[in-house]
Amino acid sequence: xxxPIKKQKTFTPLEAKRKAESYCAYQERSQQEVRDKLYGWGxxxxxxxxxxxYLIEENFLNExxxxxxxxxxxxxxxxxxxxxxxxxxxxxxxxxxxxxxxLKQIEPNDYFEKLTxxxxxxxxxxxxxxxxxxxxxxxxxxxxxxxxxxxxxEVLKDSDLGD
Numbered sequence: 340x341x342x343p344i345k346k347q348k349t350f351t352p353l354e355a356k357r358k359a360e361s362y363c364a365y366q367e368r369s370q371q372e373v374r375d376k377l378y379g380w381g382x383x384x385x386x387x388x389x390x391x392x393y394l395i396e397e398n399f400l401n402e403x404x405x406x407x408x409x410x411x412x413x414x415x416x417x418x419x420x421x422x423x424x425x426x427x428x429x430x431x432x433x434x435x436x437x438x439x440x441x442l443k444q445i446e447p448n449d450y451f452e453k454l455t456x457x458x459x460x461x462x463x464x465x466x467x468x469x470x471x472x473x474x475x476x477x478x479x480x481x482x483x484x485x486x487x488x489x490x491x492x493e494v495l496k497d498s499d500l501g502d
Contacts, residue, residue, distance in 0.1 A: 349381030356390050363399035367408040369431040373400060406433050406441035414445050418457050421445070423485020454486050455494050 350358060355377055362368065362376060370391060377387040394400035406428055413419040413427060421442050428438045461480050467473040474495055481491040 352382060352386040352390065355380050355382055355386070356393060359390055359394060360397075360399055363394055367405040368400065369405050369409075369433055370395075370400060370402055371432040402433060403437050403440060405431075406437045407444050409433075410438075410441035411444050414450070414453065418453055418484060420454070420481075420485030420487065421450075422487065426485070451490065451494075454481060454490055457481065457484060457486075458491075458494050 358380070359373060359377060363373060373394065374387055374391060377390055382390070391400065409428060409431070410424050413424050419427075424442065425438055428441065433441075458477050458481055461477055462473070465473055465476055467476060477495060478491055481494075482488070
């Protein structure tokens, strides 16, 4: 049986502008997310750029506000480290200066506490009797969450985790 091909609905520039307003009002978006969405709606480059300009003027779209919301959200909710947050923002094509501004929103004490909490939680789940292997697993886990090498080692050194 042939599957019917689902055709993407196309919008006029005016319809797309209204939809883009509600798309941006729902949650913070990066310019690239909105640009991709507009192209997906069948608009041409000139229309897409006009709508992006309008959304920025009307403050529906603000890259700095997006970067800050993304960084704090991923840190607080998902427990991501700065390295992983930076990678996520780069994937969304946020500029390096805005990434730096966004990362400054994260308090150093909160950051260190979050890393410690994550390592302690994971430590309780690891069923490894060899302290060296356990410590290595905790280290790899924290690296995967996007935390910096030196901070992970500091947390592992200060605690008796893995011993």
